Amino acid sequence: MTDSSRCSRRLSSVLLAVLVVSFPLQAPAQRNVFNMPQYTETIRITSIEFGTTKARDTYLSGSTYMGNTYGLESDGWTGFAPYRLFSQGRTHSNVCFSIMKNPRNGGRTMAFWGHEYVGFMWHALKYSKYDLLVGPAVMCDLGILYNQQNSNNPVNYEGYVGGGICVDNTFRFSYFGYDMAFQATLYVPLAGLSFAPDYDQPYYYIYRYGGYGRNLHFISPFNNRALTQQMALVLPIKESRLRIGVTVDGLRNYLGGHTHMLFDTMFTVGFATRYQSKKWDR
Amino acid sequence: MNRIRLKFVSVLAVLVTALLPLSCAMEEEVRNGEYSDTPKGNFMALWTIMDEHYCYFDLKKEKLGVDWNEVKTRYAASISDDMSDRALFEVLCKMIGELRDGHVNLTSAYDYGRNWSWKTDYPANFSKDLQNKYLGNDYIMGGNGYNYRILENNIGYLVVESFEETMSDGRLNVMLNTMALCNGLIIDIRDNGGGKLSASESLASRFTEKKVTVSYTCYKSGPGHNDFSKLYRDELSPAEYDLRWIKPVVVLTNRGSFSSANDFACIMKPLENVTLMGDTTGGGGGMPMSSELPNGWVVRFSSAPMFDADMNHVEFGVAPDIRLDMKDEDIQAGVDTYIESACAFINDKLVNF
Numbered sequence: 001m002t003d004s005s006r007c008s009r010r011l012s013s014v015l016l017a018v019l020v021v022s023f024p025l026q027a028p029a030q031r032n033v034f035n036m037p038q039y040t041e042t043i044r045i046t047s048i049e050f051g052t053t054k055a056r057d058t059y060l061s062g063s064t065y066m067g068n069t070y071g072l073e074s075d076g077w078t079g080f081a082p083y084r085l086f087s088q089g090r091t092h093s094n095v096c097f098s099i100m101k102n103p104r105n106g107g108r109t110m111a112f113w114g115h116e117y118v119g120f121m122w123h124a125l126k127y128s129k130y131d132l133l134v135g136p137a138v139m140c141d142l143g144i145l146y147n148q149q150n151s152n153n154p155v156n157y158e159g160y161v162g163g164g165i166c167v168d169n170t171f172r173f174s175y176f177g178y179d180m181a182f183q184a185t186l187y188v189p190l191a192g193l194s195f196a197p198d199y200d201q202p203y204y205y206i207y208r209y210g211g212y213g214r215n216l217h218f219i220s221p222f223n224n225r226a227l228t229q230q231m232a233l234v235l236p237i238k239e240s241r242l243r244i245g246v247t248v249d250g251l252r253n254y255l256g257g258h259t260h261m262l263f264d265t266m267f268t269v270g271f272a273t274r275y276q277s278k279k280w281d282r
Numbered sequence: 283m284n285r286i287r288l289k290f291v292s293v294l295a296v297l298v299t300a301l302l303p304l305s306c307a308m309e310e311e312v313r314n315g316e317y318s319d320t321p322k323g324n325f326m327a328l329w330t331i332m333d334e335h336y337c338y339f340d341l342k343k344e345k346l347g348v349d350w351n352e353v354k355t356r357y358a359a360s361i362s363d364d365m366s367d368r369a370l371f372e373v374l375c376k377m378i379g380e381l382r383d384g385h386v387n388l389t390s391a392y393d394y395g396r397n398w399s400w401k402t403d404y405p406a407n408f409s410k411d412l413q414n415k416y417l418g419n420d421y422i423m424g425g426n427g428y429n430y431r432i433l434e435n436n437i438g439y440l441v442v443e444s445f446e447e448t449m450s451d452g453r454l455n456v457m458l459n460t461m462a463l464c465n466g467l468i469i470d471i472r473d474n475g476g477g478k479l480s481a482s483e484s485l486a487s488r489f490t491e492k493k494v495t496v497s498y499t500c501y502k503s504g505p506g507h508n509d510f511s512k513l514y515r516d517e518l519s520p521a522e523y524d525l526r527w528i529k530p531v532v533v534l535t536n537r538g539s540f541s542s543a544n545d546f547a548c549i550m551k552p553l554e555n556v557t558l559m560g561d562t563t564g565g566g567g568g569m570p571m572s573s574e575l576p577n578g579w580v581v582r583f584s585s586a587p588m589f590d591a592d593m594n595h596v597e598f599g600v601a602p603d604i605r606l607d608m609k610d611e612d613i614q615a616g617v618d619t620y621i622e623s624a625c626a627f628i629n630d631k632l633v634n635f
Contacts (some may be wrong), residue, residue, distance in 0.1 A: 056316075058573075060572075060573075061572075061573055061574035062316060062317070062327060062331065062573055062574055062575070062576070063316070063574050063575075063576060063578065064316065102574065102578050103319065103576070103578070104319070104577055104578035105578075106391075106577075106578030106579075107574060107578055107580065147572075149389075149572060149574070149580045150571070150572040150580075151570050151571060151572045151582055152569055152570060152571050152572075153571045153572060198501075198503055198511065199501070199502055199503045199504055199505075199509075200335055200337075200501050200502035200503070200571055200585040200586065201501050201503070201511065201586075202501065202569060202571065202585075202586060204479070204569075205499075205501060205514070205586065209514045214511075257503075257504060257505070
């Protein structure tokens, strides 16, 4: 085999791989707009997000800040072996950035945060027009708020690492002859760990003197109420799938003597991709 | 069976959908904790922020007779909902001014609310013109407000205008190397308004050969006036792998030495070869933090008190080892009493060594 033919084959493979990833593969059985992935299959929906965020963190300020938010979101459904209890995997990842102002437009707070949720789903109900997935989820929520006006308390951490529950619904229906799907997903953390300064403890003191025992908090719905809720419509556009929706993301906790709240409402637009996961074939 | 399943599905769907208003309610609940953006609301917000976070109420009551509840009653009478923003700002500034703390400020578009009586009520003991005369025109700029030269009597003279920035290790090494043959070093922190604690500690670490307990600190751990964390001991360690100074050092202080400069005086005082000369420092022993009123005005307050090595508060300043006053006749004659006294002290120490 000559070098040029080897190069040409490699180029063809790369092009084929790009095509496979870029366009949904239409399995013959997939007549509906959004069927759950079978074993070795993965559906991934990558979306852009835009919306508004409200934040109030009494460690930084007594005021509620509000501003525009932009982000990226990625949702995934993966089919595991059907004989397993958790026959589906569900992931939700996002990163967001927001610049917020106080009610008098006098101060500015910037926020940067992200989620990584991984759910192990039991296919609780399976109908031709409805799927209900329920299962435990590992949830990681990390973010910071930066208040530009403050002196020795300019930044605070928002988030938690823990476990919770995930509920995922998919309704399939037709409207004027178009197949569509409505999806509603809910993540709720039930237990975990979070970090917070001890009342007026400056971060400089945490860095200098340690004593992290007072900064790590066990969280439960009693002191840390949080949820991520997605409502989305999946529409067929030629061979592809367009997903438009709303993601509501709320975190409110009371840790270290301060209230921390981050609440965003985001509109999402993205495309779905269904592909075979090669790693399952090994 | 299918009907039961369908009902179950319907109930679940309704539950999931119904949780959206629930998340909105969670947000609404948080908003209820805020004060209203009215003169009375802003007044109460400021009073409460200070009441729950300021760390020196007991000390101020003991030394200045400030009763924060009495202050509320007195100033609440001046607040009405039809008053202008400017009038409100003046009343609020007067209220927090009762604490006579340089770290307590209210910032708005109108002004930077402050009470600097910790400095203005005392003699300046400092002349910038005289300082410049001693520095001359050919002094060395170490960067970030650290200027130095060797005086005619072979004594090093370092002026630290501010601790806003740290002098880099490399530049500190060059400075100490330049002054290696000097008989002693004068560090002038008069009218140094402070900056970063790390900057003052970085400089101080060049003047000790062993680990020394120099101060203690704690922070507010709850809303009560006496809710404090445990005490943390601050030990000053010698700067490893860098040049250190073991000859006599005099630190010149006045009432304008505030905040981190106050901290510098506090941590230098216990060191063996260091002598503090001049006036008591301006204080500012509490590390400040910030919050905000509903109308967006930013309030700064002391929240983490600092104590010296003998567990005394340094909020009202650090007393010098040798008290000095600038003499008018000296000023008129172009002589800085402080610098001349420091030179005489170092020379005297050398003679008696």
